Amino acid sequence: MNRRLPFTTVWGPLICFLLTVCLLMGCREVVQCRPGTLRMLFSCSTGLVQGLTVHIASDAFPAGKDIEVSLLCPKPTSVEVAIDDYQAGTVLKIATRLRTTDGLSSNGPATSVALEASCTSLTLSLDGFSSWPNSDAAAEDIDQMGAAVGCDRQQPFGPAMFIAGVPPNAGGVRLSRDELTAYFHVNNAGQVDLYTSHRDRIDDPFDPATPLPGLNSAFLEASVTLPENALAVYFESNRDGANLIYAATRISTADTFSPPSILPLDERGGSGGPFVTPDGGVLYYHRGGIAGSLDIYRRDLRAEPSTPSVPVNSVNSIGSEDDPVVTPDELTIVFGSTRFGDSAAQNNTDMWIATRNSTTVDFDAPLPIGELNTSYDEGPTWISPDGCQLYFDQVSATSQRAYMAVRPPALFRRTGP
Numbered sequence: 330m331n332r333r334l335p336f337t338t339v340w341g342p343l344i345c346f347l348l349t350v351c352l353l354m355g356c357r358e359v360v361q362c363r364p365g366t367l368r369m370l371f372s373c374s375t376g377l378v379q380g381l382t383v384h385i386a387s388d389a390f391p392a393g394k395d396i397e398v399s400l401l402c403p404k405p406t407s408v409e410v411a412i413d414d415y416q417a418g419t420v421l422k423i424a425t426r427l428r429t430t431d432g433l434s435s436n437g438p439a440t441s442v443a444l445e446a447s448c449t450s451l452t453l454s455l456d457g458f459s460s461w462p463n464s465d466a467a468a469e470d471i472d473q474m475g476a477a478v479g480c481d482r483q484q485p486f487g488p489a490m491f492i493a494g495v496p497p498n499a500g501g502v503r504l505s506r507d508e509l510t511a512y513f514h515v516n517n518a519g520q521v522d523l524y525t526s527h528r529d530r531i532d533d534p535f536d537p538a539t540p541l542p543g544l545n546s547a548f549l550e551a552s553v554t555l556p557e558n559a560l561a562v563y564f565e566s567n568r569d570g571a572n573l574i575y576a577a578t579r580i581s582t583a584d585t586f587s588p589p590s591i592l593p594l595d596e597r598g599g600s601g602g603p604f605v606t607p608d609g610g611v612l613y614y615h616r617g618g619i620a621g622s623l624d625i626y627r628r629d630l631r632a633e634p635s636t637p638s639v640p641v642n643s644v645n646s647i648g649s650e651d652d653p654v655v656t657p658d659e660l661t662i663v664f665g666s667t668r669f670g671d672s673a674a675q676n677n678t679d680m681w682i683a684t685r686n687s688t689t690v691d692f693d694a695p696l697p698i699g700e701l702n703t704s705y706d707e708g709p710t711w712i713s714p715d716g717c718q719l720y721f722d723q724v725s726a727t728s729q730r731a732y733m734a735v736r737p738p739a740l741f742r743r744t745g746p
Contacts, residue, residue, distance in 0.1 A: 362409070362448035362449060362450045363409070363411070363448060364415075364447045364448050365411055365415040365447070365448060366409050366410060366411045366415075366448045366449075367385075367409070367410045367421065367442075367444070367448070367449045367451065368407060368408070368409045368410075368448070368449070368450050368451070369383070369407070369408045369409075369410075369423075369450075369451045369452075369453060370405055370406070370407050370450070370451070370452045370453070371398070371400065371405060371406045371407075371408070371453055371454075371455055372405045372452065372453070372454050372455065372456070373400060373402035373403055373405070373454070373455040373456060374402070374403050374456050375402060375403060375456070377402070377429050378400055378402050378427050378428070378429055378455050379399075379400060379402075379428050379429060379529070379530065380397065380398060380399045380400050380427075380428045380530065381397075381398050381400065381425050381426060381427045381428060381437055381455070382395050382396070382397055382398075382425065382426040382428075383395070383396045383398060383408065383423065383424075383425055384396075384423070384424040384425070384426070385410070385421055385422070385423055386421070386422045387419060387420060387421055387422060388420070389419075396408065396410070397531075400455075402455070415444060415448075416444065417443075417444050417445060417446045417447075418443055418444060419443070419444045420441055420442070420443050420444075421441065421442050421443075421444065422439075422441050423439060423440050423441070423442065423451070423453075424436075424437075424439040425437030425438055425439065425453070425455075427455060428507075428530070437453075437455055438453045438454065438455065440453065480715065480716070480717035480735075480736040480737060481736060481737055482716055482717075482736060484736055484737050485698075485699075485700040485736070486698065486700055486701055486719055486734035486735065486736050487734055487735050487736065487737065488734065489701060489721075489723070489732040489733070489734050490732060490733055490734065490735075491730075491731075491732065491733075492511075492535070492720070492731050492732065492733050493533075493534035493535065494526060494528065494533075494534030494535030494536065494537075495511065495513065495526065495535055495538075495731050496515055496524075496538055497730060498515055498516045498517065498728075498729065499513045499514065499515045499516075499524070499538070499731050500513060500514055500515075500516070500551070500710070500722045500724075500729045500730075500731055501513050501514045501551055501552045501553065501710050501722065501731075502710050502711060502720045502731045502733075503553065503554055503555070503604075503710060503711045503720075504711050504713075504720070505555075505557070505559070506557050506607055506714075508531050508713075509527060509528055509529070509530075509531070510525065510526070510527050510528075511525065511526045511527075511528075511535055512524075512525050512541070512553045512554070512555060513525075513526075513538075513553070513710075513731065514550060514551040514552070514553060515538060516729060520547075521549045521550060521551050522540055522545040522550050523540065523541040523544050523545055523550045523551075523553045523564060524538040524539060524540055524541060525538065525539060525541055526538045526539070541553065541562075541586075542585050542586070543577070543585040543586045543587075543588070544562065544564065544577065544586055544589060546566065546568045547568075548566060548567050548568040549565075549566055549567045549568075549572075550564055550565070550566045550568075551564065551565050551566075551601075552564055552565040552601060552602050552603055552604075552652070554603050554604050554605045555605065556605050556606070556607055556608060556609030557607040557608065557609070558582075558609065559582050560578060560579055560580070560581070560582070560609075561576065561577070561578045561579075561605070561609055562576065562577050562578075562586055562589075563575070563576050563592065563603040563605055563612060564589075564603065565600075565601040565602065565603065566589070569591065571599040572599045572600070572601045573591050573592075573599060573600055573601075574591070574592045574594060574600050574601065574603045574612075574614060575589040575590060575591055575592060576589065576590060576591075576592040577589040577590070592612075593634065594614070594616065594626075594628060594638055599616065599617050600614055600615065600616035600617070601614065601615060601616075601651070602614050602615045602651050602652040602653065604652075604653055604654050604655065605630075606655065606657055606659065607657045608657070609630065610629065610630055610631050611627060611628070611629060611630060611659065612627070612628040612630055613625065613626070613627055613628075613641075613653040613654070613655055613662070614626055614628070614638075614653070615649075615650060615651040615652065615653065616638075618645075622647070622648060622649040622650075622667075623649040623650060623651045624640055624641075624645040624649075624650055625640070625641045625644055625645055625650045625651070625653045625662075625664055626638040626639065626640050626641065627639050627640075627641055641653070641662070641692070642691070643683070643691035643692040643693075643694075644662060644664060644681070644683050644692055644695050646666065646668040647668070648666055648667040648668040648669070649665075649666065649667045649678075650664050650665065650666045650668075651664065651665045651666075651678075651708065652664060652665045652708040652709060652710070653709075654709045654710060654711055654712050655712070656712055656713075656714055656715075656716055657714050658688075658714075659688050660684060660685055660686070660687075660688070661682065661683070661684050661712065661716050662682070662683050662684075662692060663680060663681070663682045663698070663709040663712050663719065664680070664681055664695075664708075664709065665678045665679065665680060665681075665706070665707065665708035665709065666678065666679060666680075666681045666695070667679075668681070677704070677705070677706050678706040678707065678708060678724075679697055679698070679702040679706075679707055680697070680698040680701060680702055680707045680708065680709050680719075680721060681695040681696065681697050681698065682695060682696055682698055683695040683696070698719075700734075701719070701721065701732075701734055703723065705723050705724060705725045706723070706724040706725075707721055707722065707723050707724075708721060708722050708724070709721045710722055710731070716736070717735060717736045718733060718734070718735050718736075719733065719734050719735075720732070720733045721733075721734070
């Protein structure tokens, strides 16, 4: 999927960004910039760096905008951004996030530059940055930059699309923070097991799926979820009879997970649909209620084991609620529900969404995602940190298929090639 979405934005007066990427083979100096533009030349001496995200912001436009750039290192790459309302003296804050050929990401160079009288040229060296380890600070940077991509969250999601490279009999697709690794379950003639797949770039299809070692059994395994460090795993299984949530850990990503064990969650009537936050601190899931329906619960994994889970009553109803997914900040939740009472719902299991302004308050009243709900059953599996992408399953009496949908960008449109 191509996430380099068309854009324009409001930055004081209306500004249109014209993005032109040219590969400067053998260049020894920055090409002269054109009037009213910011031209950035990225130099690199190794082919390890494959691409980068350039984040440009200012005091007047703190949310900023992300630009995706493909690189052909060691050849330099020039990126030109033409600003219609170019004003000399405006200070731009520029940060970068690098993607390497081995699938890792790291902070790149960051700087501030004041726009000059006619145009501005800037050279940034990417050497020495690609070996930076991922860290808590880096993860925070990803959150901030991801939020800056921006979409109009008041607009409906676009049409459902297949996920390139994911098997047609897969479900429960969850992505890593960099969106390069997918975890899901695959139904092979009734045998449902856990799989993973990788891709080198966000635009690429996923590679052929491989089973997650040490986790599968002769019974059902589904709804797999991992924190960002991938050192723990949670999934749903019926290997001991009822559907319950299992957990396993490992010391490093090079190791195999420990034998899975049941996660004690004071279940009533079984539990399933686990979804862990990227920091590994909170688990959302569904479990059986008193009347036989399902409700959504939140468990603080950092608390004492005896600390009970808390029902998310602001989204639970007299119907069944299941398969919750949340953004990393826990301000948006999407879930499946059989509730009635809205003409957009299809009177089966449909997707609903709710938001809130702080984790100290309840979610607002949920709304159905009518543009994606159908006469079949739909359930969410992953939502991007900015709330702009939604992955979900659609289930009929005879099949299951994984889909994704994207909201339109906020006030963005492409004005260049």
